[in-house]
Amino acid sequence: MRITQGQFSFLPDLTDEEIRKQVDYAIGRGWALSVEWTDDPHPRNTYWNMWGIPMFEIKDGAAVLFEVNACRKAHSGVYIKVNAFDNTRGVESMCMSFIVQRPAQEPGFGLVRQEAGGRHIHYTTHSYATDKPMGERY
Amino acid sequence: MSEAINLKAILKEAQIQDVLEELDRELVGLLPVKRRIREIAAFLLVSKARQKVGLEAGTPSLHMCFTGNPGTGKTTVAMKMAAILHRLGYVRKGHVVSVTRDDLVGQYIGHTAPKTKEVLKKAMGGVLFIDEAYYLYRPENERDYGQEAIEIMLQVMENNRDDLVVILAGYKDRMDTFFQSNPGMSSRIAHHIDFPDYEPDELMAIAHSMVGQMHYQFDAQSERAMVDYIAHRRGQPHFANARSIRNALDRARLRQANRVFDSAMAGSGTIQAEALKTITEEDIRASRVFSAAKE
Numbered sequence: 001m002r003i004t005q006g007q008f009s010f011l012p013d014l015t016d017e018e019i020r021k022q023v024d025y026a027i028g029r030g031w032a033l034s035v036e037w038t039d040d041p042h043p044r045n046t047y048w049n050m051w052g053i054p055m056f057e058i059k060d061g062a063a064v065l066f067e068v069n070a071c072r073k074a075h076s077g078v079y080i081k082v083n084a085f086d087n088t089r090g091v092e093s094m095c096m097s098f099i100v101q102r103p104a105q106e107p108g109f110g111l112v113r114q115e116a117g118g119r120h121i122h123y124t125t126h127s128y129a130t131d132k133p134m135g136e137r138y
Numbered sequence: 139m140s141e142a143i144n145l146k147a148i149l150k151e152a153q154i155q156d157v158l159e160e161l162d163r164e165l166v167g168l169l170p171v172k173r174r175i176r177e178i179a180a181f182l183l184v185s186k187a188r189q190k191v192g193l194e195a196g197t198p199s200l201h202m203c204f205t206g207n208p209g210t211g212k213t214t215v216a217m218k219m220a221a222i223l224h225r226l227g228y229v230r231k232g233h234v235v236s237v238t239r240d241d242l243v244g245q246y247i248g249h250t251a252p253k254t255k256e257v258l259k260k261a262m263g264g265v266l267f268i269d270e271a272y273y274l275y276r277p278e279n280e281r282d283y284g285q286e287a288i289e290i291m292l293q294v295m296e297n298n299r300d301d302l303v304v305i306l307a308g309y310k311d312r313m314d315t316f317f318q319s320n321p322g323m324s325s326r327i328a329h330h331i332d333f334p335d336y337e338p339d340e341l342m343a344i345a346h347s348m349v350g351q352m353h354y355q356f357d358a359q360s361e362r363a364m365v366d367y368i369a370h371r372r373g374q375p376h377f378a379n380a381r382s383i384r385n386a387l388d389r390a391r392l393r394q395a396n397r398v399f400d401s402a403m404a405g406s407g408t409i410q411a412e413a414l415k416t417i418t419e420e421d422i423r424a425s426r427v428f429s430a431a432k433e
Contacts, residue, residue: 040274
Protein backbone atom coordinates (compact mmCIF):
# COMPACT_ATOMS: atom_id res chain seq x y z
CA MET A 1 0.00 0.00 0.00
CA ARG A 2 1.52 3.27 -1.13
CA ILE A 3 1.77 5.75 1.71
CA THR A 4 0.37 9.17 0.97
CA GLN A 5 1.76 11.73 3.35
CA GLY A 6 2.66 15.35 2.67
CA GLN A 7 2.68 17.01 -0.70
CA PHE A 8 2.77 15.31 -4.10
CA SER A 9 2.19 11.88 -2.58
CA PHE A 10 -0.59 11.06 -5.02
CA LEU A 11 1.76 11.82 -7.92
CA PRO A 12 4.48 9.54 -9.21
CA ASP A 13 7.68 9.86 -7.18
CA LEU A 14 9.51 13.10 -7.87
CA THR A 15 12.70 12.93 -9.89
CA ASP A 16 15.83 14.59 -8.53
CA GLU A 17 15.34 17.46 -10.93
CA GLU A 18 11.78 17.97 -9.69
CA ILE A 19 12.94 17.81 -6.07
CA ARG A 20 15.52 20.48 -6.80
CA LYS A 21 12.90 22.73 -8.34
CA GLN A 22 10.59 22.38 -5.35
CA VAL A 23 13.48 23.10 -3.03
CA ASP A 24 14.49 26.14 -5.09
CA TYR A 25 10.96 27.43 -4.66
CA ALA A 26 11.22 27.02 -0.89
CA ILE A 27 14.64 28.73 -0.82
CA GLY A 28 13.14 31.56 -2.84
CA ARG A 29 10.54 32.02 -0.12
CA GLY A 30 13.27 32.14 2.52
CA TRP A 31 12.38 28.87 4.18
CA ALA A 32 14.84 26.57 5.92
CA LEU A 33 15.10 23.09 4.46
CA SER A 34 15.65 19.91 6.39
CA VAL A 35 15.90 16.22 5.59
CA GLU A 36 14.33 13.54 7.81
CA TRP A 37 14.04 9.74 7.62
CA THR A 38 12.10 7.03 9.37
CA ASP A 39 11.13 3.38 9.15
CA ASP A 40 7.94 3.95 11.12
CA PRO A 41 5.63 5.76 8.74
CA HIS A 42 2.54 5.82 10.95
CA PRO A 43 0.58 8.96 10.01
CA ARG A 44 0.69 10.17 13.61
CA ASN A 45 4.44 9.64 13.90
CA THR A 46 5.62 13.23 13.73
CA TYR A 47 9.03 12.42 15.12
CA TRP A 48 11.10 11.33 12.18
CA ASN A 49 14.88 11.14 12.57
CA MET A 50 16.70 14.30 11.56
CA TRP A 51 19.39 13.95 8.92
CA GLY A 52 21.74 16.70 10.01
CA ILE A 53 20.53 20.06 11.14
CA PRO A 54 18.13 22.23 9.11
CA MET A 55 19.83 24.17 6.34
CA PHE A 56 19.58 27.91 6.67
CA GLU A 57 21.45 30.30 4.39
CA ILE A 58 21.71 27.99 1.41
CA LYS A 59 21.25 29.51 -2.03
CA ASP A 60 20.60 26.56 -4.28
CA GLY A 61 18.59 23.33 -4.27
CA ALA A 62 21.71 21.32 -5.08
CA ALA A 63 22.72 21.58 -1.41
CA VAL A 64 19.53 19.84 -0.28
CA LEU A 65 19.87 17.23 -2.99
CA PHE A 66 23.42 16.64 -1.78
CA GLU A 67 22.09 15.86 1.70
CA VAL A 68 19.17 13.80 0.37
CA ASN A 69 21.62 11.67 -1.58
CA ALA A 70 23.88 11.29 1.45
CA CYS A 71 20.84 10.21 3.47
CA ARG A 72 19.75 7.77 0.75
CA LYS A 73 23.19 6.22 0.84
CA ALA A 74 23.16 5.82 4.62
CA HIS A 75 19.51 4.74 4.88
CA SER A 76 18.50 2.97 1.73
CA GLY A 77 15.01 1.50 1.58
CA VAL A 78 13.35 3.61 4.25
CA TYR A 79 11.23 6.75 4.06
CA ILE A 80 12.98 10.07 3.54
CA LYS A 81 11.23 13.42 3.39
CA VAL A 82 12.22 17.01 2.79
CA ASN A 83 10.67 19.73 4.95
CA ALA A 84 10.62 23.48 4.49
CA PHE A 85 10.22 25.56 7.63
CA ASP A 86 9.10 29.17 7.62
CA ASN A 87 10.67 30.90 10.62
CA THR A 88 8.83 34.20 10.15
CA ARG A 89 7.63 35.42 13.53
CA GLY A 90 3.99 34.45 13.93
CA VAL A 91 4.21 31.70 11.27
CA GLU A 92 6.94 29.44 12.64
CA SER A 93 5.70 26.27 11.07
CA MET A 94 6.32 23.73 8.33
CA CYS A 95 5.23 25.05 4.96
CA MET A 96 6.26 22.13 2.78
CA SER A 97 6.88 18.48 3.38
CA PHE A 98 7.23 15.76 0.78
CA ILE A 99 8.55 12.24 0.57
CA VAL A 100 11.64 11.77 -1.60
CA GLN A 101 12.35 8.11 -0.98
CA ARG A 102 10.16 5.17 -0.04
CA PRO A 103 10.79 1.43 0.37
CA ALA A 104 10.20 -0.88 -2.58
CA GLN A 105 7.69 -2.88 -0.56
CA GLU A 106 5.20 -1.02 1.58
CA PRO A 107 3.14 -3.50 3.60
CA GLY A 108 0.66 -0.87 4.73
CA PHE A 109 -1.57 -0.68 7.79
CA GLY A 110 -4.03 -2.94 9.50
CA LEU A 111 -7.09 -1.95 11.47
CA VAL A 112 -6.93 -2.94 15.13
CA ARG A 113 -10.08 -3.26 17.21
CA GLN A 114 -9.76 -3.00 20.95
CA GLU A 115 -12.73 -4.09 23.07
CA ALA A 116 -13.31 -1.63 25.89
CA GLY A 117 -15.85 -1.52 28.69
CA GLY A 118 -19.57 -1.55 27.81
CA ARG A 119 -19.08 -3.24 24.41
CA HIS A 120 -17.23 -0.16 23.18
CA ILE A 121 -14.75 -0.67 20.39
CA HIS A 122 -11.61 1.49 20.05
CA TYR A 123 -10.16 1.53 16.59
CA THR A 124 -6.57 2.20 15.68
CA THR A 125 -4.28 1.67 12.73
CA HIS A 126 -1.18 -0.43 13.01
CA SER A 127 1.74 -0.47 10.60
CA TYR A 128 2.65 -4.07 9.67
CA ALA A 129 6.24 -3.01 9.19
CA THR A 130 6.61 -2.07 12.86
CA ASP A 131 6.01 -5.67 13.92
CA LYS A 132 9.68 -6.19 13.22
CA PRO A 133 12.41 -4.45 15.20
CA MET A 134 13.95 -1.23 13.95
CA GLY A 135 16.40 -1.71 11.11
CA GLU A 136 14.68 -4.90 9.83
CA ARG A 137 11.39 -3.39 8.79
CA TYR A 138 11.94 -2.81 5.09
CA MET B 139 24.19 16.69 -41.97
CA SER B 140 25.57 19.99 -40.97
CA GLU B 141 24.04 22.24 -38.38
CA ALA B 142 24.91 25.87 -37.93
CA ILE B 143 25.11 27.47 -34.55
CA ASN B 144 25.23 31.19 -34.17
CA LEU B 145 27.95 32.02 -31.65
CA LYS B 146 27.00 35.67 -31.73
CA ALA B 147 23.48 34.79 -30.67
CA ILE B 148 24.77 32.76 -27.73
CA LEU B 149 27.13 35.56 -26.80
CA LYS B 150 24.34 38.07 -26.94
CA GLU B 151 21.98 35.85 -25.03
CA ALA B 152 24.55 35.32 -22.29
CA GLN B 153 25.36 39.04 -22.07
CA ILE B 154 28.92 38.28 -21.02
CA GLN B 155 30.23 41.04 -23.23
CA ASP B 156 29.13 43.54 -20.57
CA VAL B 157 31.00 41.69 -17.84
CA LEU B 158 34.15 41.49 -19.93
CA GLU B 159 33.94 45.19 -20.73
CA GLU B 160 33.34 45.96 -17.07
CA LEU B 161 36.43 43.94 -16.24
CA ASP B 162 38.46 45.93 -18.76
CA ARG B 163 37.13 49.23 -17.54
CA GLU B 164 37.26 48.73 -13.79
CA LEU B 165 40.52 46.89 -13.47
CA VAL B 166 43.74 48.67 -14.29
CA GLY B 167 46.48 46.62 -15.91
CA LEU B 168 46.35 42.84 -15.32
CA LEU B 169 46.61 42.20 -19.05
CA PRO B 170 47.58 38.51 -18.82
CA VAL B 171 44.67 37.93 -16.42
CA LYS B 172 42.19 39.64 -18.69
CA ARG B 173 43.49 37.63 -21.62
CA ARG B 174 43.06 34.38 -19.71
CA ILE B 175 39.54 35.32 -18.62
CA ARG B 176 38.67 36.05 -22.23
CA GLU B 177 40.11 32.70 -23.27
CA ILE B 178 38.10 30.91 -20.61
CA ALA B 179 34.95 32.79 -21.58
CA ALA B 180 35.49 31.89 -25.23
CA PHE B 181 36.12 28.27 -24.29
CA LEU B 182 32.93 28.14 -22.25
CA LEU B 183 30.98 29.77 -25.03
CA VAL B 184 32.26 27.24 -27.57
CA SER B 185 31.51 24.35 -25.18
CA LYS B 186 28.00 25.73 -24.87
CA ALA B 187 27.67 25.68 -28.66
CA ARG B 188 29.15 22.17 -28.85
CA GLN B 189 26.65 21.04 -26.24
CA LYS B 190 23.83 22.40 -28.37
CA VAL B 191 24.82 20.26 -31.34
CA GLY B 192 25.50 17.28 -29.11
CA LEU B 193 29.27 17.15 -29.47
CA GLU B 194 29.89 17.52 -25.78
CA ALA B 195 28.16 15.72 -22.97
CA GLY B 196 29.52 16.69 -19.59
CA THR B 197 30.38 20.09 -18.22
CA PRO B 198 34.02 21.04 -18.49
CA SER B 199 35.97 21.27 -15.25
CA LEU B 200 35.81 24.87 -14.14
CA HIS B 201 37.71 24.93 -10.87
CA MET B 202 40.38 27.60 -10.88
CA CYS B 203 43.40 28.79 -9.02
CA PHE B 204 44.35 32.46 -8.78
CA THR B 205 47.90 33.09 -7.68
CA GLY B 206 49.51 36.41 -7.01
CA ASN B 207 50.68 38.82 -4.37
CA PRO B 208 48.20 40.50 -2.05
CA GLY B 209 46.12 43.32 -3.47
CA THR B 210 46.44 42.26 -7.10
CA GLY B 211 42.69 41.93 -7.61
CA LYS B 212 42.12 38.20 -7.09
CA THR B 213 38.87 38.62 -5.17
CA THR B 214 37.55 41.24 -7.58
CA VAL B 215 38.26 39.01 -10.56
CA ALA B 216 36.62 36.06 -8.77
CA MET B 217 33.43 38.11 -8.47
CA LYS B 218 33.55 38.89 -12.18
CA MET B 219 34.26 35.25 -12.98
CA ALA B 220 31.18 34.24 -11.01
CA ALA B 221 29.11 36.69 -13.07
CA ILE B 222 30.49 35.25 -16.32
CA LEU B 223 29.86 31.66 -15.23
CA HIS B 224 26.36 32.59 -14.14
CA ARG B 225 25.50 34.29 -17.42
CA LEU B 226 26.77 31.33 -19.41
CA GLY B 227 24.68 29.04 -17.24
CA TYR B 228 27.54 27.08 -15.67
CA VAL B 229 26.44 28.03 -12.16
CA ARG B 230 22.78 28.48 -11.35
CA LYS B 231 22.80 31.35 -8.85
CA GLY B 232 26.14 33.08 -9.35
CA HIS B 233 26.80 34.12 -5.77
CA VAL B 234 30.30 34.06 -4.30
CA VAL B 235 31.01 32.55 -0.90
CA SER B 236 34.38 33.77 0.27
CA VAL B 237 36.05 31.68 2.97
CA THR B 238 39.42 31.08 4.58
CA ARG B 239 40.87 28.14 6.51
CA ASP B 240 38.93 29.11 9.66
CA ASP B 241 35.59 28.56 7.96
CA LEU B 242 36.50 25.09 6.70
CA VAL B 243 38.66 23.45 9.34
CA GLY B 244 37.35 22.49 12.76
CA GLN B 245 39.07 22.52 16.11
CA TYR B 246 38.61 18.95 17.22
CA ILE B 247 38.02 15.50 15.77
CA GLY B 248 34.73 15.25 13.93
CA HIS B 249 34.27 18.99 13.73
CA THR B 250 35.83 19.52 10.31
CA ALA B 251 33.58 17.42 8.06
CA PRO B 252 30.28 19.08 9.01
CA LYS B 253 31.90 22.50 8.91
CA THR B 254 33.36 21.99 5.45
CA LYS B 255 30.13 20.46 4.16
CA GLU B 256 28.16 23.40 5.56
CA VAL B 257 30.33 25.84 3.62
CA LEU B 258 30.18 23.74 0.46
CA LYS B 259 26.39 23.61 0.70
CA LYS B 260 26.19 27.36 1.09
CA ALA B 261 28.32 27.78 -2.01
CA MET B 262 26.31 25.38 -4.18
CA GLY B 263 24.81 27.10 -7.18
CA GLY B 264 27.63 29.61 -7.05
CA VAL B 265 31.34 30.02 -6.57
CA LEU B 266 33.37 29.05 -3.51
CA PHE B 267 36.35 31.38 -3.18
CA ILE B 268 39.01 30.09 -0.80
CA ASP B 269 41.47 32.81 0.08
CA GLU B 270 44.97 31.82 1.25
CA ALA B 271 44.10 28.24 0.32
CA TYR B 272 47.60 26.93 1.04
CA TYR B 273 46.88 27.31 4.78
CA LEU B 274 44.56 24.30 4.44
CA TYR B 275 47.57 22.04 4.29
CA ARG B 276 50.03 22.17 7.17
CA PRO B 277 52.76 19.61 6.63
CA GLU B 278 54.43 20.39 9.97
CA ASN B 279 51.47 18.97 11.86
CA GLU B 280 50.46 15.53 10.62
CA ARG B 281 47.33 15.51 12.76
CA ASP B 282 46.13 18.79 11.28
CA TYR B 283 42.47 18.64 10.25
CA GLY B 284 43.14 20.65 7.08
CA GLN B 285 43.79 17.44 5.16
CA GLU B 286 40.30 16.24 6.03
CA ALA B 287 38.78 19.44 4.67
CA ILE B 288 40.79 19.02 1.46
CA GLU B 289 39.56 15.45 1.01
CA ILE B 290 35.92 16.41 1.45
CA MET B 291 36.34 19.29 -0.94
CA LEU B 292 37.96 17.06 -3.55
CA GLN B 293 35.06 14.67 -3.36
CA VAL B 294 32.46 17.40 -3.81
CA MET B 295 34.50 19.14 -6.52
CA GLU B 296 34.46 15.89 -8.46
CA ASN B 297 30.93 14.65 -7.84
CA ASN B 298 29.07 17.94 -7.80
CA ARG B 299 30.92 19.79 -10.50
CA ASP B 300 27.62 20.94 -11.98
CA ASP B 301 26.70 22.54 -8.70
CA LEU B 302 29.67 24.61 -7.68
CA VAL B 303 32.93 26.06 -8.90
CA VAL B 304 35.86 26.31 -6.52
CA ILE B 305 38.41 29.09 -6.89
CA LEU B 306 41.56 28.83 -4.79
CA ALA B 307 43.68 31.89 -4.20
CA GLY B 308 47.04 32.56 -2.63
CA TYR B 309 50.68 33.49 -3.10
CA LYS B 310 52.30 31.84 -6.10
CA ASP B 311 55.15 30.02 -4.35
CA ARG B 312 53.05 28.77 -1.45
CA MET B 313 50.28 27.56 -3.75
CA ASP B 314 52.89 25.68 -5.77
CA THR B 315 54.04 23.85 -2.62
CA PHE B 316 50.40 23.23 -1.75
CA PHE B 317 49.73 21.59 -5.12
CA GLN B 318 52.90 19.54 -4.91
CA SER B 319 51.72 18.00 -1.66
CA ASN B 320 48.15 17.62 -2.92
CA PRO B 321 48.38 16.22 -6.45
CA GLY B 322 44.67 15.33 -6.34
CA MET B 323 43.80 18.97 -5.95
CA SER B 324 46.17 20.06 -8.68
CA SER B 325 44.75 17.64 -11.23
CA ARG B 326 41.20 18.78 -10.57
CA ILE B 327 41.94 22.41 -11.22
CA ALA B 328 41.73 23.23 -14.88
CA HIS B 329 42.70 26.86 -14.94
CA HIS B 330 45.69 28.41 -13.23
CA ILE B 331 45.83 32.18 -13.51
CA ASP B 332 48.78 34.19 -12.29
CA PHE B 333 48.22 37.79 -11.22
CA PRO B 334 51.26 40.00 -11.87
CA ASP B 335 52.25 42.87 -9.56
CA TYR B 336 51.17 46.33 -10.65
CA GLU B 337 53.62 48.71 -12.31
CA PRO B 338 54.05 52.18 -10.73
CA ASP B 339 52.00 53.92 -13.42
CA GLU B 340 49.23 51.35 -13.00
CA LEU B 341 49.25 51.96 -9.26
CA MET B 342 48.94 55.68 -9.96
CA ALA B 343 45.95 55.02 -12.21
CA ILE B 344 44.43 52.95 -9.41
CA ALA B 345 45.05 55.79 -6.94
CA HIS B 346 43.29 58.15 -9.32
CA SER B 347 40.22 55.97 -9.68
CA MET B 348 40.06 55.38 -5.90
CA VAL B 349 40.31 59.10 -5.18
CA GLY B 350 37.59 59.72 -7.75
CA GLN B 351 35.32 57.10 -6.18
CA MET B 352 35.75 58.74 -2.78
CA HIS B 353 34.99 62.15 -4.33
CA TYR B 354 38.36 63.65 -3.58
CA GLN B 355 40.96 65.06 -5.94
CA PHE B 356 44.72 65.51 -6.16
CA ASP B 357 46.31 68.82 -7.02
CA ALA B 358 49.49 69.02 -9.11
CA GLN B 359 51.86 68.84 -6.10
CA SER B 360 50.06 66.05 -4.32
CA GLU B 361 50.01 64.06 -7.52
CA ARG B 362 53.81 64.27 -7.67
CA ALA B 363 53.94 63.33 -3.98
CA MET B 364 51.80 60.27 -4.69
CA VAL B 365 54.14 59.14 -7.46
CA ASP B 366 57.03 59.48 -5.00
CA TYR B 367 55.05 57.65 -2.36
CA ILE B 368 54.40 54.72 -4.68
CA ALA B 369 58.06 54.54 -5.65
CA HIS B 370 59.11 54.42 -1.97
CA ARG B 371 56.36 52.11 -0.80
CA ARG B 372 57.00 49.52 -3.48
CA GLY B 373 60.49 48.96 -2.16
CA GLN B 374 59.33 48.39 1.39
CA PRO B 375 58.24 45.10 2.96
CA HIS B 376 54.57 44.08 3.17
CA PHE B 377 53.70 45.97 0.05
CA ALA B 378 50.18 44.86 -0.93
CA ASN B 379 49.68 46.57 -4.30
CA ALA B 380 46.23 48.14 -4.65
CA ARG B 381 45.44 47.50 -0.99
CA SER B 382 48.47 49.53 0.13
CA ILE B 383 47.32 52.37 -2.10
CA ARG B 384 43.87 52.24 -0.55
CA ASN B 385 45.32 52.32 2.96
CA ALA B 386 47.63 55.19 2.07
CA LEU B 387 44.70 57.17 0.70
CA ASP B 388 42.61 56.42 3.76
CA ARG B 389 45.36 57.80 5.98
CA ALA B 390 45.81 60.81 3.71
CA ARG B 391 42.09 61.52 4.07
CA LEU B 392 42.45 61.44 7.83
CA ARG B 393 45.31 63.93 7.72
CA GLN B 394 43.40 66.09 5.27
CA ALA B 395 40.38 66.18 7.57
CA ASN B 396 42.60 67.10 10.48
CA ARG B 397 44.33 69.86 8.54
CA VAL B 398 41.08 71.30 7.21
CA PHE B 399 39.57 71.26 10.68
CA ASP B 400 42.56 72.94 12.31
CA SER B 401 42.83 75.66 9.69
CA ALA B 402 39.11 76.37 9.88
CA MET B 403 39.22 76.59 13.67
CA ALA B 404 42.22 78.90 13.56
CA GLY B 405 40.49 81.21 11.10
CA SER B 406 36.90 82.35 10.70
CA GLY B 407 35.50 78.82 10.64
CA THR B 408 34.41 78.96 7.01
CA ILE B 409 35.83 76.58 4.46
CA GLN B 410 35.76 76.34 0.69
CA ALA B 411 34.18 73.29 -0.95
CA GLU B 412 37.35 72.96 -3.01
CA ALA B 413 39.48 72.59 0.14
CA LEU B 414 37.15 69.89 1.41
CA LYS B 415 37.82 67.66 -1.52
CA THR B 416 41.46 68.32 -2.28
CA ILE B 417 44.21 66.13 -0.90
CA THR B 418 47.33 68.28 -0.75
CA GLU B 419 51.00 67.46 -0.89
CA GLU B 420 51.49 67.66 2.89
CA ASP B 421 48.75 65.09 3.49
CA ILE B 422 50.77 62.57 1.54
CA ARG B 423 54.30 63.72 2.46
CA ALA B 424 53.48 63.28 6.16
CA SER B 425 53.40 59.52 5.64
CA ARG B 426 55.80 57.30 7.56
CA VAL B 427 56.92 55.83 4.27
CA PHE B 428 58.92 58.98 3.52
CA SER B 429 60.55 59.20 6.93
CA ALA B 430 61.56 55.53 6.69
CA ALA B 431 63.10 56.18 3.28
CA LYS B 432 65.29 58.99 4.63
CA GLU B 433 66.83 56.90 7.40
